[in-house]
Amino acid sequence: MKETKQQTEPIINLVNISKTFDDGAQILKDINMYIRRNEFLTLLGPSGCGKTTLLRIIGGFEEASSGEVLFEGSNIAKLPPYKRRINTVFQKYALFPHMTVGENIAFGLQIKKVDQKTIDEKVAQMLELVNLKGFQDRRIESLSGGQQQRIAIARAVVNEPEVLLLDEPLGALDLKLRKGMQMELKKIQQKLGITFIYVTHDQEEALTMSDTIAVMNEGRVQQIGTPVDIYNEPKNAFVADFIGESNILQATMIKDYLVSFHGVDFVCVDTGFGENVAVDVVIRPEDIRIVKEEEGMLKGTVESVTFKGVHYEMMVKSNNYTWAVHSTAMAPVGAKVGMVLTPEDIHIMKRG
Ligand SMILES: Nc1ncnc2c1ncn2[C@@H]1O[C@H](COP(=O)(O)OP(=O)(O)O)[C@@H](O)[C@H]1O
Ligand SMILES: [Mg+2]
Known part of the structure; x- marks a missing residue:
């Protein structure tokens, strides 16, 4: 325009x-x-x-x-x-x-x-x-x-x-x-x-x-x-949660480009939060990739699956946290799965 x-x-x-x-x-x-x-x-x-x-x-x-x-x-x-x-x-x-x-x-x-x-x-x-x-x-x-x-x-x-x-x-x-x-x-x-x-x-x-x-x-x-x-x-x-269904977790920003949650260190794209600072991490359900359990950065168990036409909505329990996952690939209830997160999809936010 x-x-x-x-x-x-x-x-x-x-x-x-x-x-x-x-x-x-x-x-x-x-x-x-x-x-x-x-x-x-x-x-x-x-x-x-x-x-x-x-x-x-x-x-x-x-x-x-x-x-x-x-x-x-x-x-x-x-x-x-x-x-x-x-x-x-x-x-x-x-x-x-x-x-x-x-x-x-x-x-x-x-x-x-x-x-x-x-x-x-x-x-x-x-x-x-x-x-x-x-x-x-x-x-x-x-x-x-x-x-x-x-x-x-x-x-x-x-x-x-x-x-x-x-x-x-x-x-x-x-x-x-x-x-x-x-x-x-x-x-x-x-x-x-x-x-x-x-x-x-x-x-x-x-x-x-x-x-x-x-x-x-x-x-x-x-x-x-x-x-x-x-x-x-x-x-x-707040914005993340209100705008779309999101996974919001408490995490620790270890240093620039590195954040830790659920006992795992993840590479991310954010900087400037400081070192060893408490932050919130937001991950969209559609950004989580379901893989074989042994290939996952996080491992979990499928608790529920709902078919939504375009994708499946799954709840996956991992480390006492229930993840919302939207995926075109389906894993049945009870299945042990792995989850993969890419650095761009890990959104770091100041703890508010
Ligand atoms: N004339 C008024 N006197 C006292 N409280 C009011 C008055 N108008 C609105 N409020 C209060 O202000 C808050 C925001 O209302 P409102 O602007 O209508 O919100 P929204 O449109 O986002 O739902 C509400 O808690 C409402 O009760
Ligand atoms: Mg109104």
Whole structure:
């Protein structure tokens, strides 16, 4: 894709954002990050980690206790939501049930006193964008959940915001619809060429849709990066565990390029942790190779095997630790097997 200056400059900067509610609970702790123009950025984290609160601060529905929200470099902390060039799609679509689809989409334009001809054109354009051409006279309750969600998106983008905030917008849809809508939302974002800040607790959804993911936990950003970076180079055990099923072990970094766990020294690619330092080691299930017992760096016994279509998921007990292993080769329950780890697949993390 062609990189232009427009696409890479930050549109929103969050500077030292903290939020404490009246009950004294500190929900956001010194958040610092920026969102680039035209970026699809996802806030990903477990329920209760502060995603919605952060989104509401960006949208202007909530004020930060300290810190600044900059829009193109200017502090907008005191601007009410309707004065921001930002719009929001909530999980509950909040469509007006007594209005038609067309009236719902036109609502914001009508308030702005846009002339009827322009309104009609824009409504038609929006319906085309969300693949619901010809639906303007339908009633809201006659639509499926997925269709309602698309109308909510059409209503939010008709005012041409520069940034669209989406708070778990697919949360109410069943799995199959979700998958379809994920692709569609991504297409809509690319067609519109606007910035999306998307909230989800679903790591697969985040990995599929985002240009950039900010992983949050307990009010802090744990790591920001591309989906590939976050998946392959998680910065700490929380990110590793949240992003994918992982084996996380306590280990000792003996020196640069050498780490020890379960009584075995492994060559790795990491440096700079110091000597004889306690660390966490993360190893993805798909990075473990199952071999004959005598050829393994670690030896273990297969405790369970589940066929998953593309691969087998096995639990292998070794040194009182149960490893999750994903492999296209199957070893039966009870089999004694060896496991081989390559240096690149041993991820060392500071003990957190
Ligand atoms: N208005 C409020 N007053 C007090 N606590 C709140 C308020 N809004 C949210 N919280 C608390 O802040 C925490 C984070 O909530 P939220 O931002 O909704 O998380 P998420 O969207 O990641 O699930 C939760 O513990 C929630 O109970
Ligand atoms: Mg939420």
